[in-house]
Amino acid sequence: MSTPQGDDASPFFSRHAAAYAQSPGHARGEDLWQLLDALDARPGQRACDVATGTGHTALALAERGVQVDAVDPTPAMLAEAERLAAERRVTDRVRLVRAAVDDMPLTAGAYDIVACRRAFHHFPDPPRAVGAMAQLLAPGGRLGVSDMCPPSDLAADINHLERLRDPTHREALTEDAWRTLLAQAGLTVRFWLLQEERTSFAQWLAPVSLEESAGRSVQQALQALPASRRDRLQGGRADGWLKRRLVFVAQR
Numbered sequence: 001m002s003t004p005q006g007d008d009a010s011p012f013f014s015r016h017a018a019a020y021a022q023s024p025g026h027a028r029g030e031d032l033w034q035l036l037d038a039l040d041a042r043p044g045q046r047a048c049d050v051a052t053g054t055g056h057t058a059l060a061l062a063e064r065g066v067q068v069d070a071v072d073p074t075p076a077m078l079a080e081a082e083r084l085a086a087e088r089r090v091t092d093r094v095r096l097v098r099a100a101v102d103d104m105p106l107t108a109g110a111y112d113i114v115a116c117r118r119a120f121h122h123f124p125d126p127p128r129a130v131g132a133m134a135q136l137l138a139p140g141g142r143l144g145v146s147d148m149c150p151p152s153d154l155a156a157d158i159n160h161l162e163r164l165r166d167p168t169h170r171e172a173l174t175e176d177a178w179r180t181l182l183a184q185a186g187l188t189v190r191f192w193l194l195q196e197e198r199t200s201f202a203q204w205l206a207p208v209s210l211e212e213s214a215g216r217s218v219q220q221a222l223q224a225l226p227a228s229r230r231d232r233l234q235g236g237r238a239d240g241w242l243k244r245r246l247v248f249v250a251q252r
């Protein structure tokens with residue numbers, strides 16, 4: 001692992017690192033394959049996986065023969081990534097780098113692919129983060145992102161509930177906000193897939209449980225919403241939840 005940068009270790013992710021390593025959604029969620037296919041990841045390419053967490057995206061890229069720098073500020077998440085890389089026999093194609101998105105000790109213009117999956121909503125400064133990721137791309141290189149994407153009329157509610165569940169949540173962006181940021185960073189959209197899925201409240205809440213205080217706070221805040229917005233969020237079911245995810249690729 002390269003030299004630690006900054007002190008951005010998150011108590012939330014330190015506590016839940018083992019759960020993320022095993023999470024079926026993170027390890028094998030459909031958006032992983034959609035992202036890799038849309039990125040057209042091929043052997044011999046160089047990739048950077050920003051906010052790699054326990055490394056699911058980085059390891060899948062490495063298994064496609066890509067050389068990956070896997071970046072994350074949380075040591076406990078990187079330790080799981082290191083363990084999984086050994087288990088899957090791809091350590092020679094994965095370099096772990098401890099850093100936050102705003103302070104990555106990496107070479108500008110050095111990557112064919114920059115990936116960021118299920119993590120962008122944690123970043124404190126979205127325009128700066130997109131700029132930092134775009135800067136890593138070689139000319140013609142591709143940025144691939146998968147992240148939650150609320151409808152604009154529910155964005156404030158969803159971001160509020162997400163922050164109660166996970167204090168490291170900053171902001172999930174709407175489609176319009178993404179399009180503006182990408183244009184500002186000089187990137188051209190090549191692939192765009194918005195998916196809506198009905199899931200359960202408990203499933204969305206995981207790895208936080210309904211029994212702990214964060215779980216209870218979310219439930220109370222949900223009940224306090226006007227019925228029309230709560231119904232839309234829950235699809236009219238007391239245990240329902242609306243999940244919306246955007247997967248896109250944009251080229252430099």
Ligand SMILES: C[S@@+](CC[C@H](N)C(=O)[O-])C[C@H]1O[C@@H](n2cnc3c(N)ncnc32)[C@H](O)[C@@H]1O
Nearest residue numbers: 026051052053056057074077100101117119122
């Ligand atoms: C849900 S995990 C990422 C999942 C992973 N990309 C995957 O495909 O399985 C979110 C990660 O974001 C990282 N993170 C939080 N704030 C960050 C920041 N400012 N810069 C980079 N990574 C950050 C956390 O340490 C955590 O490991």
